[in-house]
């Protein structure tokens with residue numbers, strides 16, 4: 001995955017989180033919101049896998065730390081799905097806020113760190129040839 005593709009996935013994930021928030025605010029049924037939340041989790045899962053694959057391919061030293069953060073993100077997505085189904089003590093708004101807050105921080109710090117490393121890795125690989 002190249003750096004631009006990673007940025008594009010982040011943009012589209014941020015949009016999807018906001019769409020879900022609008023859907024909740026608009027009072028859409030639990031079923032509709034549940035389908036949307038399931039789809040969002042699937043997209044996050046694919047995104048985490050893509051990043052982790054690029055980290056392994058480029059032998060990124062911070063992978064263990066980064067993967068732990070993705071685990072936290074997966075936990076927040078699970079909490080969101082629980083909130084949508086009325087399980088757990090959180091409202092959907094609270095779960096969405098927690099997910100959005102985590103994501104903002106993760107993308108701005110950890111993903112940027114990996115992005116910088118990956119750009120260098122790609123550059124060196126091109127120069128070596």
Ligand SMILES: [Fe+2]
Nearest residue numbers: 010051107111
């Ligand atoms: Fe990311």
Ligand SMILES: [Fe+2]
Nearest residue numbers: 051106110111
């Ligand atoms: Fe990440």
